[in-house]
Amino acid sequence: MPKVLISDKMDPQAAQIFRDRGVEVDEITGLKPDELIKIIGQYDGLAIRSATKVTKEIIDAATNLKAIGRAGIGVDNVDIPYASAKGIVVMNTPFGNSITTAEHAIALIFALARQLPEADASTQAGKWEKNRFMGVEVTNKTLGLIGAGNIGSIVASRALGLKMKVAAYDPFLTPERAIEMGVEKVTLDELLAKADFITLHTPLTDQTRNILSAENLAKTKKGVRIVNCARGGLIDEAALKAGLDNGHIAGAALDVFAVEPATESPLFGTPNFISTPHLGASTSEAQVNVALQVAEQLSDYLMTGGVTNALNMPSLSAEEAPKVKPYLALAEKLGSLVGQLAHDNLTNISVEVEGSAAELNIKPLTGAVLAGIMRRYSDTVNMVNAPFLAKERGIDVREVRHDREGDYHSLLRVTVETSRGARSVAGTLFGNASPRLVELFGIKVEADLDGRMLYINNNDSPGFIGSVGSILGSAGINIGTFHLGRREAGGEAILLLSVDEEVPQELMRKIEALPNVRLVRSLKF
């Protein structure tokens, strides 16, 4: 039974879903990194929010980990490239808390416009300072959105409802989408120059880090009010403080800080500065949404192989997964066969599907073929990290889908470019379930690729099979299955044997020394 650790505070329904789906679950929150390192090795899945930092050290200790599920959107607390290299799927829940976070941004816009926290503190202190708190209307003001994805577009729709004008800077926003959203697509400089309010809704990346730098803050309109409910690190906090102090910036509200938890900051106590402790996603509705979603996604992956909202591998629905699973096994076996027989460094790989296999999502099949091939380099490779490893090695991968149906009702073919030209292997599913090799380097040969096998490439000649049988038999090696194929009588032939134990080197050499042998390889599946 797979085992999952919930390491951040999460709605209790998450644990229940894991149990209902047959996944064992532990909930241990507030672990320090060294405490997490000690226990993470026993888990197949890890469910987190933002407090757990999944670093290289944690991943190295996570020897059984197959999937990390982030109950939320931002995944900057997970070292995704390292997780990918280790074959760990990383998933998030991209929509569960977006309305809630957008609403928090709107709440902070109003809180700034009317100085609500300071007015509240003053009133409750018995001061009744009616003249001190002169606010501004948001109607007809320009809201500058930096980042117009899920949350940014919800903020835009709410702001338009408040009769604000919305200008958006997002290099990936198409003109059509901007029209659909009812926003003006602008450059960052245009946004800085015209916005009365600025809200940020981008992930933290190398491109967005410090996007509101001292230089950019200086380009903003005097009296601008700034809200950040996305990630600390998007704003230069020292420059923000300076802008508030010198009156250029009329107000700023941060839900997120460069260092969290932010228990101290030069910004604290600055007039017109409001802060919340990363509460953007903290509503009961959002927390139920993300907890249910992450538990369902992780359970699906661990129990059925279904992949949803993964950031480092193609999606595979829980409905698709059972259909794709036998093809994944076939794909991996064919890849492994190619990898074990290849002489050269492979630079070009093509994965072709036809018949009913062509109706499936080809991406996971390619991942499995690559995993099979790349296993010659590393035994920790799987369909998550194989595409990354292949890319790293400069391998060009091509996917081809044929609608035609050939001799088999479904066929998967893997072709690689070698110094001897293109070499391909093909297989099908027997009874829609059992992977079966049907063609090897252009020679028809049917075989189950299973356990230990011996591949012999020879020139077809009488008595050859008997000679191989007697070499193995005299050494007490039992042959399980025997598969033959040849191009034409007397021409190139293939012998694939399954054997009950590893064939020792000296026997391999004896077989290699037989007349008419071209190549002998020991294979393992």
Ligand SMILES: NC(=O)C1=CN([C@@H]2O[C@H](COP(=O)(O)OP(=O)(O)OC[C@H]3O[C@@H](n4cnc5c(N)ncnc54)[C@H](O)[C@@H]3O)[C@@H](O)[C@H]2O)C=CC1
């Ligand atoms: N405060 C909180 O509790 C929460 C914070 N968040 C943060 O909000 C962020 C945004 O979430 P979503 O809208 O769901 O993400 P999303 O992926 O739907 O949208 C992000 C947008 O940023 C844009 N973008 C990327 N690079 C950019 C750049 N250099 N300049 C301008 N725009 C750029 C993208 O094109 C995309 O449209 C998340 O990455 C997360 O960090 C999300 C949920 C809760």
Ligand SMILES: O=C(O)CCC(=O)C(=O)O
């Ligand atoms: O889990 C949380 O409270 C933070 C949510 C968040 O920052 C996110 O989803 O990106």
